[in-house]
Amino acid sequence: MSNQSLETWKIQEAEFPQTASVNEQLHFLLNYAVLAPSSHNTQPWLFKIQDEAINFYADRTRSLSIADPQGRELIISCGTALFNLRIALHHFGYKGKITTWTDPNNPDLLARIQLGDAIQESADEHLLFQAIPKRHTYRRDYQDWDVPESLLKWLQADVEQEGAWLDIVRGDIARQVVADLVVQGDHLQMADPNFRSELAAWIHKSDSKSHDGIPIYAQGIDEHLDFAAPLFAFVLRTFDMGDSIAERSQKLVTQSPVIAVLGTKDDNTSDWLAAGQALERVLLRGQVIGLSASFLNQPIQLPELRSQLRKLLKEPGYPQILLRLGFGMEVKPTPRRSVNEVVF
Numbered sequence: 651m652s653n654q655s656l657e658t659w660k661i662q663e664a665e666f667p668q669t670a671s672v673n674e675q676l677h678f679l680l681n682y683a684v685l686a687p688s689s690h691n692t693q694p695w696l697f698k699i700q701d702e703a704i705n706f707y708a709d710r711t712r713s714l715s716i717a718d719p720q721g722r723e724l725i726i727s728c729g730t731a732l733f734n735l736r737i738a739l740h741h742f743g744y745k746g747k748i749t750t751w752t753d754p755n756n757p758d759l760l761a762r763i764q765l766g767d768a769i770q771e772s773a774d775e776h777l778l779f780q781a782i783p784k785r786h787t788y789r790r791d792y793q794d795w796d797v798p799e800s801l802l803k804w805l806q807a808d809v810e811q812e813g814a815w816l817d818i819v820r821g822d823i824a825r826q827v828v829a830d831l832v833v834q835g836d837h838l839q840m841a842d843p844n845f846r847s848e849l850a851a852w853i854h855k856s857d858s859k860s861h862d863g864i865p866i867y868a869q870g871i872d873e874h875l876d877f878a879a880p881l882f883a884f885v886l887r888t889f890d891m892g893d894s895i896a897e898r899s900q901k902l903v904t905q906s907p908v909i910a911v912l913g914t915k916d917d918n919t920s921d922w923l924a925a926g927q928a929l930e931r932v933l934l935r936g937q938v939i940g941l942s943a944s945f946l947n948q949p950i951q952l953p954e955l956r957s958q959l960r961k962l963l964k965e966p967g968y969p970q971i972l973l974r975l976g977f978g979m980e981v982k983p984t985p986r987r988s989v990n991e992v993v994f
């Protein structure tokens with residue numbers, strides 16, 4: 651990891667400033683929040699440390715206005731960072747005191763976080779904490795191994811603990827319906843030049859100095875083809891590649907060991923924040939038990955397809971994230987902004 655944009659992953663827990671001020675301790679804890687996943691790796695969060703508290707803001711300047719016009723995935727992304735912060739608080743011996751939406755005049759102030767009382771983290775939380783710097787999205791094919799039912803139950807319990815649900819798509823027919831929806835989503839999105847431009851703007855060369863966005867290696871594209879990245883972005887921006895992308899998506903849905911939908915009972919900002927926390931809990935759990943994950947959110951991003959997906963699910967409510975899960979291999983991290991870049 652020589653690239654400066656990957657330095658943020660090298661956080662060492664031994665550097666926790668045990669005897670420093672509360673504000674300095676809170677600042678340190680943010681090193682774990684910024685490692686969270688976010689759509690297109692936009693990292694749409696900002697923090698202000700003031701009066702022994704972190705004010706956690708959604709950063710709308712980083713919104714994906716075409717793929718995510720409501721800012722739903724933006725808030726889910728903030729939820730993943732909030733979950734890391736909660737786990738880090740416990741790890742360093744604090745219960746955390748978290749109040750959400752404290753300012754009626756500013757809905758982008760999502761939460762106010764204080765250290766709270768002293769506590770001892772549980773053994774389980776310890777495992778989740780250790781998983782934070784190891785978790786990465788795995789977009790390649792998975793091993794052809796079944797995922798034991800007991801592990802799926804575990805993932806479902808994790809998601810429920812955060813007030814969401816995880817519906818496992820079972821049976822060839824249901825899986826084919828999901829595959830068809832993903833394929834339709836690819837065609838619709840890729841036919842839209844604005845969608846393609848937005849996506850292309852967040853895809854970077856593997857050796858890019860950018861501290862956000864998706865490097866080409868994270869797409870499962872060989873790093874030796876890095877010279878092709880500008881060409882890839884150009885082609886993406888210019889041509890409708892719906893057919894080839896849909897073909898790949900179809901294979902991903904039908905061949906992944908597990909397809910699961912994470913959802914919530916309602917569809918408000920508080921549900922999205924809960925969905926984000928549930929998502930990060932399940933991704934970290936996956937990391938602990940050796941399961942990798944990646945996303946196929948196309949049918950949830952498009953309202954007409956989202957309502958069709960809803961009808962297929964057993965759980966009442968709203969799909970928020972469509973996941974593929976399976977056993978993968980270790981992959982390289984993607985860039986992150988440092989804490990100093992996201993604190994104002």
Ligand SMILES: Cc1cc2nc3c(=O)[nH]c(=O)nc-3n(C[C@H](O)[C@H](O)[C@H](O)COP(=O)(O)O)c2cc1C
Nearest residue numbers: 687688689690691723726727786787864945947984
């Ligand atoms: C709310 C949300 C939506 C996402 N949607 C997609 C998606 O549709 N397709 C995809 O390939 N990755 C998706 N991702 C994964 C991000 O691209 C990934 O988290 C980001 O690039 C950072 O990489 P990392 O997860 O390896 O740290 C999503 C992540 C989040 C949190």
